Amino acid sequence: MQGNVKFYAVIGILLVAVGATSFALYQALTPAPQVAEQPTTEVEPEPTPTVTQVEIGRSVENRPIEVYRFGTGPTNLLFVGGIHGGYEWNSSLLAWEVIDYLTINPSEVPAGLTVHVIPALNPDGLALVTGTGGRFTTADVPTPSERVATGRFNANNVDLNRNFDCNWAPESTWRGATVSAGSAPFSEPEAVALRDYVATTNPAAVAFWHSQADNVYGSACNGGVLPATTALGTAYAAAANYGYVNLFDAYPITGDAEGWLASLNIPAITIEMESYIDTEWEQNWAGVQSWFDYFADTALQVI
Ligand SMILES: [Zn+2]
Numbered sequence: 346m347q348g349n350v351k352f353y354a355v356i357g358i359l360l361v362a363v364g365a366t367s368f369a370l371y372q373a374l375t376p377a378p379q380v381a382e383q384p385t386t387e388v389e390p391e392p393t394p395t396v397t398q399v400e401i402g403r404s405v406e407n408r409p410i411e412v413y414r415f416g417t418g419p420t421n422l423l424f425v426g427g428i429h430g431g432y433e434w435n436s437s438l439l440a441w442e443v444i445d446y447l448t449i450n451p452s453e454v455p456a457g458l459t460v461h462v463i464p465a466l467n468p469d470g471l472a473l474v475t476g477t478g479g480r481f482t483t484a485d486v487p488t489p490s491e492r493v494a495t496g497r498f499n500a501n502n503v504d505l506n507r508n509f510d511c512n513w514a515p516e517s518t519w520r521g522a523t524v525s526a527g528s529a530p531f532s533e534p535e536a537v538a539l540r541d542y543v544a545t546t547n548p549a550a551v552a553f554w555h556s557q558a559d560n561v562y563g564s565a566c567n568g569g570v571l572p573a574t575t576a577l578g579t580a581y582a583a584a585a586n587y588g589y590v591n592l593f594d595a596y597p598i599t600g601d602a603e604g605w606l607a608s609l610n611i612p613a614i615t616i617e618m619e620s621y622i623d624t625e626w627e628q629n630w631a632g633v634q635s636w637f638d639y640f641a642d643t644a645l646q647v648i
Pocket residue numbers: 429433555556
């Protein structure tokens with residue numbers, strides 16, 4: 346009988362010991378319960394504007410056409426590079442420099458604005474010269490003496506800046522040459538991508554980077570140049586140290602994107618950089634900032 350008592354006592358002690366050890370282990374391995382956060386009376390910070398990358402269409406050769414967006418304001422500004430593909434590759438490189446800069450410095454975009462940048466509206470023409478319709482470096486492009494004219498057109502050999510719906514004609518001109526303007530306004534998928542994106546975002550103004558003529562040009566479609574176009578073109582040209590010409594008349598142009606935008610009462614300018622090799626970053630960043638200032642001032646006037 347005593348033996349049994351001892352036996353059960355030992356078993357009991359062992360069970361208690363195992364139980365205590367298990368509990369200690371459980372406590373050691375279980376994370377401490379989270380202390381509930383105290384409600385704060387501090388004002389939540391504004392959400393930091395971040396870059397958004399969206400595909401807005403595909404080229405004839407199925408390359409993506411992308412837009413990068415910065416800021417969250419109600420007024421939309423659209424900047425377009427590379428409508429003339431690899432022939433004007435520095436306009437795409439400039440657009441990517443703007444994208445890189447705003448990605449690192451999102452607070453540069455004023456609160457009331459959203460900035461949209463399309464770096465390469467003609468990625469097929471760009472690929473003809475750089476080997477890619479996307480990001481490239483100056484090492485990917487030919488030497489200056491090898492400027493490739495065919496890189497200006499899309500894969501259907503259409504000059505995209507003649508394919509829009511303002512005085513469109515099947516053939517148009519580029520300096521002394523005749524160029525294809527497509528089979529109808531917006532026959533080309535790249536022009537459709539821009540048309541539809543404009544319809545979606547209703548930009549307050551649009552700028553196209555081209556090269557090269559060392560001038561900023563306003564736009565019109567059978568009517569006068571919009572006063573805001575003149576104001577925005579003058580501001581950009583002054584900030585960037587380019588000349589300003591209210592309306593291009595060196596030779597007749599039909600179906601250009603800027604004229605089509607003018608027909609929609611959307612101010613649009615053409616920025617022809619001085620060089621077809623450099624991005625002229627300092628000049629063009631100053632030009633972009635002149636638009637930020639313009640719309641900040643305009644917003645103040647409205648208030
Ligand atoms: Zn051009």
